[in-house]
Amino acid sequence: MQFFKQLMALVRLNLSGITQRLGPVLTVVIGVTCAVGTLVSLLAMGSGAQRQAMANVRPDRVVITGVGAQRDMPLDAAVTIRNLPGIRKGVDGESIVTLESTVQLESRRRVTGTRINFPLVGVSSTVEQLLPELRLTDGRMFQRGLYEFIVSNPCVRQFTGFEIGARRPIRGNDWTIVGHFDIGAAQQCVAYTDVDTLNSAIGRTSYDRATLMLSSPSDFEALRAAALADPTLHVEVMHEREAVELWFKQLNALLNFVSYFVGSIMAIGATLGAVNSLYAMVDSRRRELATLKAIGFRPGAIVVSILCESVVLAIPGALLGCALGWALFNGLSASPFGFSFQLAVTPNLAIIGVVWALVMGVIGGLLPALRAARVPVTEALRAT
Amino acid sequence: MKYLPLVWFGIWRKPGRTVLIFLQVAVAFTLFGVLQGLKTGVDHAISDTRADLLLVFSRLSRGEPLPLATLNQIKTVPGVRVAIPVDLFGGTYQRPTQWVLMVAITPDKDWTSAFTFEIPPAYLAAFQTSRTAALATEEIATKYGWKVGDRIPLESTIANSDGSTVWTFHLVGLFHDSDIGGGTEKILIQYPYFDEARLTHKGTVNHLNVAVQDPRMAFAVADEIDRRFANSANETRTQSLRELAQLNMQSIGDLNFLIRAIVAAVLVALLFATASMMMQSLRERTPELAVLKTLGFTDRAVFLLILTEATAVCATAALFGLVLAMVAFPLASKFIPGLSMPPIVVGVGIALAALVGLVSAAVPAMGAARIQIAAALANR
Numbered sequence: 001m002q003f004f005k006q007l008m009a010l011v012r013l014n015l016s017g018i019t020q021r022l023g024p025v026l027t028v029v030i031g032v033t034c035a036v037g038t039l040v041s042l043l044a045m046g047s048g049a050q051r052q053a054m055a056n057v058r059p060d061r062v063v064i065t066g067v068g069a070q071r072d073m074p075l076d077a078a079v080t081i082r083n084l085p086g087i088r089k090g091v092d093g094e095s096i097v098t099l100e101s102t103v104q105l106e107s108r109r110r111v112t113g114t115r116i117n118f119p120l121v122g123v124s125s126t127v128e129q130l131l132p133e134l135r136l137t138d139g140r141m142f143q144r145g146l147y148e149f150i151v152s153n154p155c156v157r158q159f160t161g162f163e164i165g166a167r168r169p170i171r172g173n174d175w176t177i178v179g180h181f182d183i184g185a186a187q188q189c190v191a192y193t194d195v196d197t198l199n200s201a202i203g204r205t206s207y208d209r210a211t212l213m214l215s216s217p218s219d220f221e222a223l224r225a226a227a228l229a230d231p232t233l234h235v236e237v238m239h240e241r242e243a244v245e246l247w248f249k250q251l252n253a254l255l256n257f258v259s260y261f262v263g264s265i266m267a268i269g270a271t272l273g274a275v276n277s278l279y280a281m282v283d284s285r286r287r288e289l290a291t292l293k294a295i296g297f298r299p300g301a302i303v304v305s306i307l308c309e310s311v312v313l314a315i316p317g318a319l320l321g322c323a324l325g326w327a328l329f330n331g332l333s334a335s336p337f338g339f340s341f342q343l344a345v346t347p348n349l350a351i352i353g354v355v356w357a358l359v360m361g362v363i364g365g366l367l368p369a370l371r372a373a374r375v376p377v378t379e380a381l382r383a384t
Numbered sequence: 385m386k387y388l389p390l391v392w393f394g395i396w397r398k399p400g401r402t403v404l405i406f407l408q409v410a411v412a413f414t415l416f417g418v419l420q421g422l423k424t425g426v427d428h429a430i431s432d433t434r435a436d437l438l439l440v441f442s443r444l445s446r447g448e449p450l451p452l453a454t455l456n457q458i459k460t461v462p463g464v465r466v467a468i469p470v471d472l473f474g475g476t477y478q479r480p481t482q483w484v485l486m487v488a489i490t491p492d493k494d495w496t497s498a499f500t501f502e503i504p505p506a507y508l509a510a511f512q513t514s515r516t517a518a519l520a521t522e523e524i525a526t527k528y529g530w531k532v533g534d535r536i537p538l539e540s541t542i543a544n545s546d547g548s549t550v551w552t553f554h555l556v557g558l559f560h561d562s563d564i565g566g567g568t569e570k571i572l573i574q575y576p577y578f579d580e581a582r583l584t585h586k587g588t589v590n591h592l593n594v595a596v597q598d599p600r601m602a603f604a605v606a607d608e609i610d611r612r613f614a615n616s617a618n619e620t621r622t623q624s625l626r627e628l629a630q631l632n633m634q635s636i637g638d639l640n641f642l643i644r645a646i647v648a649a650v651l652v653a654l655l656f657a658t659a660s661m662m663m664q665s666l667r668e669r670t671p672e673l674a675v676l677k678t679l680g681f682t683d684r685a686v687f688l689l690i691l692t693e694a695t696a697v698c699a700t701a702a703l704f705g706l707v708l709a710m711v712a713f714p715l716a717s718k719f720i721p722g723l724s725m726p727p728i729v730v731g732v733g734i735a736l737a738a739l740v741g742l743v744s745a746a747v748p749a750m751g752a753a754r755i756q757i758a759a760a761l762a763n764r
Contacts, residue, residue: 023659023660023663023664024660024664026656026660027656027657027660027661030652030653030656030657031653031656031657033653034649034650034652034653035653037649038645038646038649038650041645066541067480072541103444103445103447103448104445104446104447105444105445106621115631169619170444171444171617171619172615172616172617172619202444202448205584262415262419262646265411265414265415266415266646266649266650266653268411269408269411269412269415269650269653269654269657270653272404272407272408272411272657273408273653273656273657275404276401276404276405276408276657276661277657277660277661277664279400279401279404280401280661280664284664284668
């Protein structure tokens with residue numbers, strides 16, 4: 001009990017002196033701010049990309065891909081997949097299954113003129129029931145059998161040649177853009193056309209994957225078991241969330257590695273700065289600390305009080321860092337890996353930033369605190 | 385020069401503090417060195433890639449097959465020295481997660497000049513004698529413990545003439561791919577054998593590698609190839625290896641912006657840390673400085689003394705940090721190939737550090753220069 005009384009008194013004493021030590025205090029705060037700000041901003045790329053990818057994920061959508069190197073499925077797998085159990089039936093009584101076939105096409109950026117790839121995805125006619133978030137904003141839906149496709153609005157904003165009526169040659173035939181659409185909050189450039197028209201135009205004899213809608217999310221296991229038990233199907237069955245995560249795993253691993261690598265180095269720098277500032281503070285207060293010990297304050301209370309001060313200084317740094325990261329980078333559009341997304345500074349990242357700062361504060365305060373506790377009373381009081 | 389001992393003693397007045405500042409600056413410039421090394425490494429890697437090596441892909445999409453018949457048309461284009469068909473297919477070794485890329489090529493005369501592979505002559509000869517021969521990269525051979533002479537079964541989705549999806553190759557040698565973007569988990573096999581044995585997609589290739597006679601003509605040759613296939617069912621897109629490398633790097637994107645932002649944050653933090661330390665240090669040394677002035681040191685001399693101290697510590701610490709980064713490069717090259725640090729980065733780094741030292745010391749040094757002897761000594 002006495003320990004806490006002493007501790008509170010010491011902490012109050014320390015904090016009341018903060019305004020007189022503006023230089024060292026600013027060093028700690030700004031060092032932590034920069035370290036946390038950098039870490040949070042870098043992590044915001046990963047979380048932004050992930051948020052974007054997960055924006056339209058639904059628990060009742062399932063992705064089926066082939067197994068093995070090419071991950072494709074023969075055309076006759078379509079019928080088998082449509083007859084799997086647990087699939088929701090559309091208004092016409094047909095299973096809501098969309099078979100997809102994707103080719104990467106090339107376009108140019110509006111501003112810089114650099115080339116960028118975008119996917120042209122062939123889809124079945126059930127796509128409108130499968131993707132209720134798909135909403136035509138202009139023009140009309142593509143028709144089966146015609147060389148037509150629709151593109152998402154982000155394409156139109158970022159790249160050239162996506163106006164309605166624009167033509168694009170594919171394998172010697174002209175394809176026309178007939179509509180623009182939004183798909184939920186997604187910011188990706190994607191184009192849709194009819195899968196069989198696309199496959200026959202490019203001479204492809206397989207589908208890349210199938211996406212389907214479950215009657216209810218709980219039907220997943222039954223569907224999966226049936227698909228794996230069918231000897232004619234060689235497929236993998238995943239929740240839409242798993243499929244997206246699989247796709248993002250590598251990119252996220254890279255982004256996280258870079259973020260934590262740079263964040264750690266900056267944290268080491270900030271910690272060294274904090275150690276230095278607190279050492280200076282302890283040095284300049286040798287007399288005061290010795291006096292405190294002489295009148296009966298315990299070394300333990302002194303150690304903890306200095307740790308408290310260091311942590312208290314780290315927290316505004318962390319908050320400021322998060323705030324700066326949010327103000328400067330949140331919502332900023334970036335396309336560092338060939339596809340665009342908005343950086344997202346989320347509460348989760350802020351928590352990581354604060355924890356990061358607390359660790360810096362504790363490590364930075366430890367050595368100076370121990371030195372403070374070891375100040376020899378007689379020598380320090382005699383010191384000038 | 386005669387003030388050098390004075391500077392030296394100033395620096396080591398509080399060894400603990402100086403070591404911490406030194407470490408802090410060193411850490412900051414290690415980061416600077418690694419980031420800049422990454423950037424220049426990427427730039428160098430691009431300019432090192434071959435501009436005289438063209439890759440002919442389907443214009444529709446990189447993954448779309450081209451008919452083998454395009455080869456003869458490409459060979460007639462003036463300026464083409466060697467044209468080699470390439471097909472790619474993936475397989476797995478023993479476990480579904482152990483990926484191996486199979487690169488099927490036709491070992492025509494002088495074929496290696498159309499690739500970035502370095503193959504010892506003995507292995508090259510052995511590869512040409514057997515249809516089921518394969519060459520593996522050194523990296524993948526080490527990873528799976530393959531030795532020359534082994535038979536390697538690979539599972540793939542493409543069926544061969546036996547109806548089986550297992551392809552077995554005879555490893556006759558190892559090679560090294562000097563193109564850092566080329567990936568290491570791959571083996572070379574013979575296209576004629578592969579094409580004859582597979583059941584589907586016969587007579588198609590993924591792309592063609594073309595070596596041109598004169599690197600200066602590479603663009604003209606590329607345009608001519610694409611022109612010949614324009615408006616056909618198999619339109620092509622021909623790009624040099626260097627162009628492709630540039631495109632890949634562009635997709636990594638705003639690397640420069642990112643690096644600049646981080647470096648700026650590092651420097652700002654550093655500036656505050658060193659400035660506050662200098663102020664603290666000079667406050668403690670006020671009486672000593674007053675003594676110096678009593679002995680006849682001018683304001684200017686005291687000012688310069690302090691500046692020299694700060695700059696010397698920062699610059700040597702930066703040098704130490706940059707050396708540390710350079711030592712780390714060989715370790716990091718496993719993850720990021722091609723890291724390098726040209727002298728200019730070292731120069732810029734040290735200059736930046738000196739600047740940090742100067743700026744952070746300027747205000748405290750001015751204060752020190754303005755010390756009133758009587759007041760400072762009386763303070764004691």
